[in-house]
Amino acid sequence: MRRQPLTQFESIAVRKKGDVAIVELMHPRAVDPADVALLRKELSALVEDGRAAKLIINLHRVQFLPSAVINVLVVMEKKARQQGGGIRLCRLRPEIEEVLKITGLDKWFKLDVDEELALAAWGRQGS
Amino acid sequence: MLDEILRQLQVHGWGEQDIFAVHLSLEEALVNAIKHGNRSDPHKTVTIRCSLSARKFLVEIADQGQGFDPNAIPDPTDPEHIESPTGRGLMLMRTFMTKVEFNAKGNAVRMEKEKSPSEERTDKPAET
DSSP: OOOOOGGGOSSEEEEEETTEEEEEEOOTBOOSHHHHHHHHHHHHHHHTTTSOSEEEEEOTTOSBOOHHHHHHHHHHHHHHHHTTOEEEEESOOHHHHHHHHHTTTTTTSEEESSHHHHHHHHHHHOO | OHHHHHHHHHHTTOOHHHHHHHHHHHHHHHHIIIIIISTTOTTSOOEEEEEEOSSEEEEEEEOSSOOOOGGGSOOTTSTTTTTOSSSHHHHHHHHHSSEEEEOSSSSEEEEEEEOOGGGOOSSOOOOO
């Protein structure tokens, strides 16, 4: 199957810095099942074909994080971890961080203030 | 419908944090009703009834599904279940709302939210 170019995603914007993929979730309120399905499909295309195991997901646009989107991120984190990487989340609004704390996922994901700190953490962690 | 509820909360002087809490809980409850309750059957309906005052928001959401036992849903923060796709929405509803109750069949939820004291706004004294 032909790989989808990184620039042709709709629900995410992807940049690479070395072996780290910096991913921005583009939808502020992905609540529609079709939006969630698209996010799952595009993150899968990024993680499952081995193009990116180390990810930083920048949530600065995200105003709202329903459990359906959290579930997608949990699945993708596990897949990325299985490939020797993982997902670091950065630039979370306080209410989004609160949602992760309530669901116990603030310990499942690594949380960083911004992309620079997340990149530095990936650098320290190595491969 | 949802946008109108959120707009009315603003009109009644509710603050951002409480509106976020109600919004998230409504989205989670509606997804549960449509996806898990009615199994996305377009011939089935979801009924929403709500009332709002300056201090309290009440909503009942009922689907036409078989219902479920909310007490049988495992704790999603338990490390054994943290990868499970179920339970997080219910946990968020229970945390963000003041009260969450299901009917005996488990196909209708009643949620109540009292305005947080810290969210009191003095510029919109609307009371109905």
